[in-house]
Amino acid sequence: MNQRDTTYAKWVGLAAIVFVTVGAVLEYWPASDAIRWLSFDEARGVAANQNKPIFVDVYADWCGPCKAMDKEVFPNDSVKNILTSRFVPAKINGDDPVTGDTLKKQFGIRAYPTYIVLSPAGKERKRHIGFFQKTEFIKWLNDSTGLQILLWPDLQKATFAAQGQKRRIMVLILQTGDDIEAANAVMDDEEVVRAIDKHLVPTLLVRGNIGEEKLLQQVGASPKTGMREVIVLENSGKEVGRFFINFQMQYDRSLLTSKLLELAAK
Amino acid sequence: MKGPLSRLYLIELRRIWTVAAAFVPLGLMLLSTLMFFTSGKFSKTYDVARFAASINISLVVPLASSLFGVAMVAADVKDGWLRTLLIRPVSRQNYLLIRMAAVYTSVVFTIVVAGILPNVIVTNFFVKGDVVFDLGRVLAVHGVFLLQALLIVSILALLSCWVPGVFNVVLLAFWAICASAISGYIQAFHATDKWLAIMKDFLFPDGFSKSVDAINAGMSTPIAELAWGFGALGAILALAFWSITKIQVDKGSE
Numbered sequence: 001m002n003q004r005d006t007t008y009a010k011w012v013g014l015a016a017i018v019f020v021t022v023g024a025v026l027e028y029w030p031a032s033d034a035i036r037w038l039s040f041d042e043a044r045g046v047a048a049n050q051n052k053p054i055f056v057d058v059y060a061d062w063c064g065p066c067k068a069m070d071k072e073v074f075p076n077d078s079v080k081n082i083l084t085s086r087f088v089p090a091k092i093n094g095d096d097p098v099t100g101d102t103l104k105k106q107f108g109i110r111a112y113p114t115y116i117v118l119s120p121a122g123k124e125r126k127r128h129i130g131f132f133q134k135t136e137f138i139k140w141l142n143d144s145t146g147l148q149i150l151l152w153p154d155l156q157k158a159t160f161a162a163q164g165q166k167r168r169i170m171v172l173i174l175q176t177g178d179d180i181e182a183a184n185a186v187m188d189d190e191e192v193v194r195a196i197d198k199h200l201v202p203t204l205l206v207r208g209n210i211g212e213e214k215l216l217q218q219v220g221a222s223p224k225t226g227m228r229e230v231i232v233l234e235n236s237g238k239e240v241g242r243f244f245i246n247f248q249m250q251y252d253r254s255l256l257t258s259k260l261l262e263l264a265a266k
Numbered sequence: 267m268k269g270p271l272s273r274l275y276l277i278e279l280r281r282i283w284t285v286a287a288a289f290v291p292l293g294l295m296l297l298s299t300l301m302f303f304t305s306g307k308f309s310k311t312y313d314v315a316r317f318a319a320s321i322n323i324s325l326v327v328p329l330a331s332s333l334f335g336v337a338m339v340a341a342d343v344k345d346g347w348l349r350t351l352l353i354r355p356v357s358r359q360n361y362l363l364i365r366m367a368a369v370y371t372s373v374v375f376t377i378v379v380a381g382i383l384p385n386v387i388v389t390n391f392f393v394k395g396d397v398v399f400d401l402g403r404v405l406a407v408h409g410v411f412l413l414q415a416l417l418i419v420s421i422l423a424l425l426s427c428w429v430p431g432v433f434n435v436v437l438l439a440f441w442a443i444c445a446s447a448i449s450g451y452i453q454a455f456h457a458t459d460k461w462l463a464i465m466k467d468f469l470f471p472d473g474f475s476k477s478v479d480a481i482n483a484g485m486s487t488p489i490a491e492l493a494w495g496f497g498a499l500g501a502i503l504a505l506a507f508w509s510i511t512k513i514q515v516d517k518g519s520e
Contacts, residue, residue, distance in 0.1 A: 002357065003352060003357055003358055003511075004357075004358060004511040005357050005358075005359060005511070006359070006507065006508060006511055007359070008359045008363065008503075008504075008507040009359070009504045009505075009507035009508040009511070010504075012500050012503045012504040012507060013500065013501065013504030013505075013508075015496075015500045016496075016497050016498075016499075016500025016501040016503075016504055017497075017500075018497075019493050019494075019496040019497035019500055020493075020494070020497035020498075020500075020501070022489075022490075022493040022497075023473070023490055023491075023493030023494040023497050026489055026490035026493060027467070027490045027494070028464070061463060062449075062463070062466070064476050064479065064480050064488065064490075064491060065479070065480055068480065068488070068490075131480065182310060182311075247308070250310060250395075251394055251395065
């Protein structure tokens with residue numbers, strides 16, 4: 001018996017070479033990408049002119065799922081068609097020391113990739129963090145309704161509506177755009193929706209959204225915390241009361257409902 | 267050769283499972299249970315695959331592999347066990363294969379006890395928020411972090427052929443820290459340099475851990491990441507099998 005037999009080393013080494021070659025080809029082969037991505041500033045100008053929403057892809061060079069989106073999803077014909085015909089597509093490199101840092105702070109980006117749809121005026125409509133399957137991505141882009149809380153009127157319209165309906169205004173304040181989907185899940189509860197529909201006119205403010213800092217000051221939002229805040233206002237703008245949505249309220253929506261009803265009737 | 271090899275496998279398992287070794291799965295189980303429990307109690311949504319991945323990849327897999335893989339070959343050389351073995355009809359490569367199989371079995375057992383069971387218990391009895399359970403993703407994530415454990419065991423086997431005692435674990439930790447620091451530096455100051463970005467991919471074998479991230483991010487099959495992972499695993503195993511044929515058994519690696 002040959003004690004120094006190297007058969008395993010040779011075969012396993014050969015397999016390693018095959019895998020590394022496959023990995024290198026998949027990793028470094030340039031992806032075909034026919035979408036003409038604009039910088040964020042360019043996209044804002046084009047969107048305002050054409051009155052189209054902006055689709056923003058916030059990525060990083062080292063991010064695997066971002067690369068996978070570039071290779072697998074964006075080159076897809078249906079995706080290209082939707083993105084170029086209905087949106088103004090923009091890419092932001094989150095690691096770019098000049099523009100990336102500013103925009104990352106502005107949009108409260110905490111993970112890559114983050115996809116944000118903005119109105120032509122630059123107001124955030126919806127966002128998604130992480131990789132999308134092609135079909136899910138198309139569905140997400142096609143979903144014009146988005147999340148329910150994003151359909152709430154803005155503060156000005158809510159004030160008019162509240163005056164017309166003689167109701168109070170409920171302002172939901174989110175600390176970051178990342179929280180929109182989770183907050184929607186809390187506010188979309190049947191009991192909560194019924195209470196709001198019956199007694200209040202809801203509106204949403206998100207810290208970091210363009211143009212919303214002034215509105216946050218106007219409603220007297222508390223200094224930034226990690227929690228969602230609800231402020232109930234008279235339709236004249238005078239505060240009735242406020243509370244933070246704590247863990248108990250998130251899990252037991254009847255607590256949230258009763259707090260809303262209490263402030264609606266106060 | 268099957269008879270002697272399977273006997274050797276059982277002997278290696280008995281050598282690993284001393285009374286002290288039993289504290290490894292128990293200790294890790296206590297730690298991971300605390301982490302799973304805290305996550306289950308305070309998270310709004312408890313994603314089973316995501317928590318399984320984060321706690322196993324960051325805690326259970328590296329600690330279990332390091333504790334069972336410490337001085338894997340060097341100790342056998344030092345105490346003369348390898349020399350005794352090689353008098354029998356066992357090739358050096360077969361010795362390493364069996365030694366790694368025994369260590370890996372112990373690591374897998376520890377992962378089941380400390381990384382999988384607590385997650386199952388917490389998911390079923392202690393989660394307060396909504397549970398997200400996607401069977402396909404859960405199985406894929408578990409499969410990949412078991413491969414990550416095999417990769418760490420292979421690295422420790424390779425290093426243990428050349429460095430004495432516990433230094434295989436020390437060297438692995440040093441390698442991981444340096445790779446992370448260099449990656450961070452490149453990312454911060456040379457993010458747009460194409461060649462440095464490619465070099466960064468070769469600093470540390472992280473294909474499997476990237477695959478876990480990609481699976482949890484919702485990608486169907488992260489083929490490139492898995493290919494990198496298998497490539498690294500193969501290269502390290504090949505080097506380990508080659509190294510075991512080159513070391514001096516009489517003098518020992520020390």
